Amino acid sequence: MGVNIESSPDGLIARLSGEIDHHSARQIREKIDAEIEKTRPKKLLMDFEQVLFMDSSGVGLIMGRYKLMQIYGGKMKIIGASERVKKVISLAGIERLGIFCENTGVSR
Amino acid sequence: MKAINKMKITFPSRSSNESLARSVIAAFVTQLDPAVDELIDIRTAVSEAVTNCIIHAYPDKIGEITITARLYSTGRVVIKISDKGCGIDDVEKAMEPLYTTGGEERSGLGFSVMQSFTDKLRVVSREGKGTVVTLEKYITLKQRQAKQS
Ligand SMILES: Nc1ncnc2c1ncn2[C@@H]1O[C@H](COP(=O)(O)OP(=O)(O)OP(=O)(O)O)[C@@H](O)[C@H]1O
Numbered sequence: 001m002g003v004n005i006e007s008s009p010d011g012l013i014a015r016l017s018g019e020i021d022h023h024s025a026r027q028i029r030e031k032i033d034a035e036i037e038k039t040r041p042k043k044l045l046m047d048f049e050q051v052l053f054m055d056s057s058g059v060g061l062i063m064g065r066y067k068l069m070q071i072y073g074g075k076m077k078i079i080g081a082s083e084r085v086k087k088v089i090s091l092a093g094i095e096r097l098g099i100f101c102e103n104t105g106v107s108r
Numbered sequence: 109m110k111a112i113n114k115m116k117i118t119f120p121s122r123s124s125n126e127s128l129a130r131s132v133i134a135a136f137v138t139q140l141d142p143a144v145d146e147l148i149d150i151r152t153a154v155s156e157a158v159t160n161c162i163i164h165a166y167p168d169k170i171g172e173i174t175i176t177a178r179l180y181s182t183g184r185v186v187i188k189i190s191d192k193g194c195g196i197d198d199v200e201k202a203m204e205p206l207y208t209t210g211g212e213e214r215s216g217l218g219f220s221v222m223q224s225f226t227d228k229l230r231v232v233s234r235e236g237k238g239t240v241v242t243l244e245k246y247i248t249l250k251q252r253q254a255k256q257s
């Protein structure tokens with residue numbers, strides 16, 4: 001439950017799972033940020049495939065990581081987002097940031 | 109019109125109770141046999157309102173959050189989420205998309221989610237007294253099984 005982080009030559013892959021709300025987002029955020037600080041990856045891939053629920057706290061989680069990656073000159077992408085997850089994210093109007101990746105594999 | 113069922117729960121404003129609130133409201137509304145998407149809409153909207161009580165209404169203490177819900181035979185669901193916290197001085201402004209007083213990790217989308225995932229949203233607040241958020245949603249009834257039983 002929460003987040004599983006893998007490090008690849010390509011960057012970090014954060015596989016989120018379960019329900020993302022204000023309660024669970026805190027731990028997820030701390031784990032991802034600690035990895036980012038440690039490895040300074042060029043790319044962060046957030047995988048939402050195993051996410052069963054998400055509210056606006058998930059949008060805060062995404063935007064916060066996006067900004068952090070920008071500070072370090074890296075990129076962030078989202079994969080595996082369900083229609084439900086996208087419905088919440090779309091309210092933020094952040095499609096223009098180009099963070100959605102349709103293919104579920106790790107893009108090079 | 110008389111409600112066919114009603115419920116009320118009160119719980120402390122701990123973040124672990126966000127999932128509790130979602131589970132309870134889902135179990136209650138399931139009596140109307142909603143579609144999967146309708147149920148997720150309600151779970152999400154309630155999650156937003158409860159999270160707001162936890163983060164904003166009681167920023168540095170644990171207070172009480174009360175949820176009351178009513179079901180009607182027409183498929184109408186009315187849910188009230190109330191707190192006795194700090195209140196909102198300008199409700200209209202607070203409801204604007206992306207407006208937040210919550211800092212970096214908040215997106216200011218909670219009220220937008222409540223608005224777009226339900227059929228009606230009403231917010232009544234008094235500074236220093238608390239806030240009541242009322243959500244209404246119409247469940248599409250399958251046949252006519254939502255009669256009183
Ligand atoms: N129950 C409440 N008590 C006091 N203030 C509230 C309450 N609910 C909302 N607010 C105020 O309204 C603002 C907007 O709320 P909204 O849920 O839209 O965004 P947010 O909670 O700041 O961010 P997000 O929901 O995206 O994490 C909050 O930042 C807060 O100032």
Ligand SMILES: [Mg+2]
Pocket residue numbers: 056156159160217218219
């Ligand atoms: Mg909110």
